[in-house]
Amino acid sequence: MSQPQPARRIALDVIMAVRDSDAYANLLLPVRLGRAKLSEADAGLATELTYGTLRMQGYYDRVIAMAANRSTDKIDPAVLDVLRLACHQLLSMRVAQHAAVDESVELAKTVGSNSAVGFVNGVLRTITRTDTDTWRERVMAEAGSGEEALAFEYSHPLWVTRAFRQVLVAEGREAELESALAADNVAPRVSIAALPHESTVDELDAYPAAFSPVGVILDHGDPLNLAAIREGRARVQDEGSQLAALSLSRARPIRAGEQWLDLCAGPGGKAALLAAEARAGGAILTANELVPARAELVRKALAVFPSPPEVWELDGTEVGALYPASFDRILVDAPCTGLGALRRRPEARWRKQPSDVAGLGNLQAKLLASAIAALKPGGLLAYVTCSPHAAETKAIVTSVLRRAVDIERMDTPAVLQSIVKEPLDLPDATHVQLWPHRHGTDGMFIQLLSKAQVEWVTG
Template sequence: MNGTVAARRVAYETIRAVHESDAYANLLLPSSITRAGLSTADAALATELTYGTLRRQGTYDAVIAIAADRGINEIDPAVLDALRLGVHQLLSTRVASHAAVNESVELARGAGGRGAAGFANAVLRRVSRDTPGDWMTHVAATARSDDEQLGLLFSHPVWIVRAFRRALVAEGRADELEALLTADNVAPRVTMAALPGLAEVPDDDARRTPFSPIGFRLGGGDPDSTVRGSQGRIRVQDEGSQLAALALTRALPVVAGERWLDLCAGPGGKTAVLAAEALAHGATLEANEISPTRAELVRQAIAGVPLDVIVSEEDGRTRAGNAPGAYDRILVDAPCTGLGALRRRPEARWRKAPSDVPALTELQRDLLDAAIGALKPGGVVAYVTCSPHLAETSGVVAEAKRAWGDAIQELSARDVITALSDADPGLPAQADGSGRAQLWPHRHNTDAMSISLLQRV
């Protein structure tokens, strides 16, 4: 099997696992590439094919339905994935049309035999006869509303399109919706973090990020080798995640002896930043993660920081509820829909539904309430979600303000992040008058991270 054929096979098998077994592409793909022994170039091809197909799945399904003259629910799932992979190559890559068709037909043959191969061949040859622009026109014509048209053209479920619009409207930027949807379909750039006080930007080729003082991007070379050579003190980490941790540690001057808690710590990236900051300022840090598997990832993430951090494995509501008035700073990086990280976890857009939001917001409110109760007077909690959905962000914080009244006050996360940054992050006021900071892929090249700071009076 030559390299490009193997790369397509790896991409196809990863996509199948995502759809058949609810696998996560970002976890499965690297190990699949290693097992297949792909070269650097073929590994890059497998990665692009996998993520590109998953990101644009909604658009490709509309194309397939037109070309096949049948609904995608009438197509065998394994054959459908072969078609999706083929359509991605035909419409969004420079792969030669004959190679895209032939290899995808062979994948369909392996999934469903001769009949499936003939069907796939007919569909893909129909797709290959029109240009990508023509197909976007065909797809747009099937939409029943403006929101559905945006969803089809930019490959987002309609409910997410609407949630994004509402979040942008809250800061007076509704006209940026298409730019946001476009950014979600572009692979994120690799951003690194040098743990404060423990590591420096490694060489002159690295370029510092504009907003996080510990962030940088390599001018070239292999990020993995840089990480391995740092003994855990340099890591790959989105700039938004860096800012979320630093917003807590830099919100107010640290007094030596402070006690900190990372309440929902897995997988540990923000915990590592907190640990380095705690070490530098003479504070102590505890971490909690309810999932044993993710708790182990937290322990691995902080291994490079010479600070004794106890990692507990409890429900965060119980963990904080059993420690009233105990902590000076608490990070609540709450479980959420993850709509802010669709660039790097594209399958999430197809797995989440509006019905997921109420249960999540109830959990988020409970976690934030427990965290506020665990603060000392003057203590600060950072409430963070990797989602811009207003129910998960401003809605949860507003409920906490109503519940706690004069016992808490909000600090301006926007001001804290602006003070951290070399460049003006351009964080406008929110319509609800809060101090919440909302980061965006299309404006900041970060995940759409929401950050709020609340202080116990």
């Protein structure tokens, strides 16, 4: 029996682990590729197969259901994974049909019975008899609305599509919905942050980032080939995350002795950038991360500094009560659905549910209220999420500020425009919502807040 090509075998293994064990593709795939020691071309193929299949899973499931004449929930999960992987090759890649079908049949032999192998062969032969455009037309014909058609075509859950549309309508940019969905299906380029006073943009062999004054873009190659990355003086970090941290550190001049807090610091990317900024200005950063394993990642990220910032492992919702009015600047990078990073974590769109938004909203509000309590009068706070969903962004700020009479929204766009190298395309608002399709960053939400010289009011 011939063996499946290694790149396809690795892609299938990762896809199955994502489904079976809630594994994260962006964490597991590099490990599998490192063990396999594939050529650069084969590693690239495995990467495209894995991420592409996970991104377009919803669309491929509709094609498979039509070709198999049965619902996908009636198909053995491992066999369905093989079919999804084959669909990506047949419908979205320039792979010869016979190669895609033959290799998929070989994969089916490793996970299914003889009847399953025959089933896979039959379904894929049916798919190959119809061209890509016709399959698209058939899928679109099942949509009950234009909004649902976009959800089908760009392989997003309908609730996510509607959430994006709601935010874009509020921005007066509803026409951008299709572009926003399409951008989630394009692999992001590697963004790197040069930690100020530890490394420089010029030192990094890459293109300057569009907006971040400390950022570069690596178009190809392994970031670990850069000495500054290996030594921790620069970090792989999305440009949107860089701007979120810089909006707090550069909102106004730093006074020596300022106390800063990163309330939800794991895994440590923004904390490292804030630590570099604080060190340059004579401020003192404290990082907090409740989960011990993530706290260790924060310590590792901060180890580059001669005197690394202290890392607490406290419940962020209790920090305000434990350390009232203690910090001059606080970053609340709140846990969220991550809907702004779907291009980077393709499986997230299928894992998250509308109920997750409500559950996280309660935590986000508590963290923000705690941070406000921990903020000194006259202090600055940045509330940040990697999600454009209104219930995780504007709604949280509004709900908490109803009780925080001493807190004001700052003109966040004005602050950010004063920091970036090129003007950002931003609607008129007090907050900033970055978008992959508009800015080339993850979908970061940033709202700067300032505390007046009065006490926090409860009740």
